[in-house]
Amino acid sequence: MKNTINQHKPFFLFLVKFILFYLVFTLIYKFYLNQFNAEKNEVDGITEFVANKTKNTLVFFGKDCVIKKHELEASYKVLYYDKYLARIIEGCNAISVIILFASFVFAFSAKFKNTFLFILFGSALVFQLNIFRIALLTVGLYKYPEYKEFLHNIVFPVMIYGVVFALWIVWVIKFSTYAKRDK
Incomplete structure (x- = not known):
């Protein structure tokens, strides 16, 4: 067992870092959300911000x-x-997508500064693209109401997750500690 753990140490380290980061930030986010009473139709500030930025x-x-x-x-x-x-x-x-994105980047972390800046830049990019995604979805629903399910459930999720996946690839190939080993 010990030999297996040592042999696959990078994988287990990745897994532990990913799970810890994901759990910590998901709990922080859930704590934030618990401040708002959905039964009284209270909307959290981040969602309100996204709604207003979509309108803008x-x-x-x-x-x-x-x-x-x-x-x-x-x-x-x-x-x-x-x-x-x-x-x-x-x-x-x-926010849930950003937590998932950041967890993966952290799990493949490099130097603190590079990791922090990539998470910050990537999160801002995903957040802004999400606002454009909602705006485009709105236009799409107006022009093509018969494709509502297809647009909402397939096209636009693929758009946001595709960007996250591309950012992960860039991170692993260009910036992570694993990229440094291959050079």
Whole structure:
């Protein structure tokens, strides 16, 4: 058993670092979310920020968009040209995706500065792309309502997870300690 652990030490180190980072930041995020009462339709500040930035993005591109707090649930309604097309809930704010992204990068960590900066840059990129993703989804739902499920469940998740995957590849190949070993 000890020989197996020593033989696969990099894998086990990766796994422990990934799980610890993921659990710690997921618990911090859950603690943050517990401050808001979903039964009273309270929306967390990050989701509210994403909703407002989505509206600002659409308005910037000359589109008519209004964000309204939902009366019956903890979410924001997206009204695009006076048509209620979508709602932005906590799961739309990309924080869970960012925690997953950062956990992987941390698990393959290099120097602290490089790891921290890559997580910071990558998280900001994923967060901003998520806002564009929601804005594009809104436009897509308006123009192609018959493809609602396809757009929401396939096209746009692939977009955000594709970027995360590409960032992971860049991290492992260019910056991680494993990239340094091959040189």
